[in-house]
Structures are given as structure tokens and as C-alpha cells.
Amino acid sequence: MMQGLYVITDGSTGDVLLDKVEQALRGGAALVQYRDKSMDATRRGQEAAALRDLCHHYHALFIVNDDVVLAKTVQADGVHVGRDDSALRAARDYLGKSTLIGVSCYNRLALALDAAAQGADYIAFGSFFPSPTKPDAPRATLELLQQARQQLALPICAIGGITLDNAPSLLANGADMLAVITDVFNSSDIVQQATRYQALAHTVP
Ligand SMILES: Cc1ncc(COP(=O)(O)OP(=O)(O)O)c(N)n1
Numbered sequence: 001m002m003q004g005l006y007v008i009t010d011g012s013t014g015d016v017l018l019d020k021v022e023q024a025l026r027g028g029a030a031l032v033q034y035r036d037k038s039m040d041a042t043r044r045g046q047e048a049a050a051l052r053d054l055c056h057h058y059h060a061l062f063i064v065n066d067d068v069v070l071a072k073t074v075q076a077d078g079v080h081v082g083r084d085d086s087a088l089r090a091a092r093d094y095l096g097k098s099t100l101i102g103v104s105c106y107n108r109l110a111l112a113l114d115a116a117a118q119g120a121d122y123i124a125f126g127s128f129f130p131s132p133t134k135p136d137a138p139r140a141t142l143e144l145l146q147q148a149r150q151q152l153a154l155p156i157c158a159i160g161g162i163t164l165d166n167a168p169s170l171l172a173n174g175a176d177m178l179a180v181i182t183d184v185f186n187s188s189d190i191v192q193q194a195t196r197y198q199a200l201a202h203t204v205p
Pocket residue numbers: 006008033035065066080081082083084085102104124125157159179
């Protein structure tokens with residue numbers, strides 16, 4: 001379901017990666033994105049297949065970042081693409097209609113309207129706050145989120161420097177999903193941190 005906590009892997013590998021993700025899933029993460037920028041295709045393939053199985057055990061959606069070939073190979077539930085990745089139309093042609101495609105739209109509503117018209121399944125905006133992972137990301141505003149909510153029928157994902165303190169402002173302004181790396185995976189208790197995010201996401205009126 002495209003609602004609630006959407007964790008994105010933090011570059012951890014092997015058993016550490018799987019253990020961290022399982023903790024987030026035990027805490028109720030609704031979506032997991034495998035985001036690994038290395039060139040190690042063998043390891044990435046093994047990890048993606050293992051994460052897919054783990055997500056499905058916890059009834060969560062498994063999304064692959066950037067790589068449409070890997071997404072198709074491991075039969076991921078979806079792929080997430082940005083401006084440096086496969087274009088939405090090419091990804092749809094390659095993956096078909098049954099695979100979810102999320103599109104980064106940064107701080108640009110026009111990009112989102114175009115992606116929606118081209119058949120995206122969800123839209124992501126951000127960074128909303130300074131991101132430890134991507135400090136140079138363009139900055140999106142809550143006003144943009146409000147406008148997007150009014151003009152888009154698709155699920156909207158917020159990303160960038162999200163914490164438990166600022167997450168309510170995103171939910172109150174229309175975010176359906178909260179995409180988080182650092183504030184979940186750097187936590188000393190990932191299960192508890194994920195649980196807190198899920199509780200937040202299910203309390204906003
Ligand atoms: C849910 C979500 N939103 C945005 C991004 C960023 O995608 P992109 O701009 O392609 O940058 P990279 O993450 O690929 O470095 C994302 N991955 N997930």
C-alpha cells in the first residue's frame with residue numbers, strides 16, 4: 001500500500017543490510033527501496049532478491065532504485081526513477097503495467113503533472129529539509145506539497161531530511177508516504193523508530 005513509512009536503504013550491505021531492513025519491516029515500514037550505487041552487479045542482484053523475499057514476508061512493497069533491469073530480474077513490486085535514470089516511458093515499456101513506477105520531481109510541480117500524465121504510479125518531491133544523505137538536493141516547500149495535493153490524484157511521497165519532528169508538517173500538507181534514510185537506519189532502535197513513523201502516518205486527520 002502506498003501510504004506511511006517508505007524506508008530507503010542506506011548503503012549497508014550483506015547481513016547488516018538485511019538485518020536493518022528487517023527491523024524497519026518489524027516496525028511497520030510499508031515500502032522498502034533498495035538504493036545501492038555500487039557497480040557490483042552480483043552482490044546487488046543477490047541483495048535485491050533477498051530484500052524482495054523479506055518485504056513480501058512482511059507484506060510490504062519492494063522498490064528498486066534507478067535500475068529497471070534489476071527490478072525486472074528480481075520481480076520487484078516497483079522501480080523509482082529520477083532525472084539521471086531511465087525515462088518513465090522507457091521504464092514502462094520495459095516493465096509493463098503491473099510494476100509500480102515512482103518518479104522524482106524534486107521541487108517542480110510541472111514535472112509531476114507531466115509524470116502523472118505519462119502514467120507514473122506515485123510522485124516524489126524533495127528535499128523538504130536539509131538531507132544528511134543528499135545535502136545538495138534541490139529544496140521543496142510545504143506550499144509546493146499543498147499545490148501538488150490539490151492537483152494530483154496520485155500518491156505523493158516526501159523525501160529529504162525527514163525526522164519524527166518535521167514529519168507531521170509533511171503529512172498535514174498532503175504527503176502520503178515519508179521516504180526516510182538517516183532518521184530510521186541511523187537509529188539505535190530501528191524497530192521502535194519505524195513504529196513511531198507508522199504511528200504518525202496513521203494519526204493525521
Ligand atoms: C522515494 C524517492 N524519492 C526520491 C528519490 C531520489 O531519486 P533520484 O533523484 O534519482 O536520486 P538517487 O536516489 O537515485 O540518487 C529516491 N531515490 N526515492
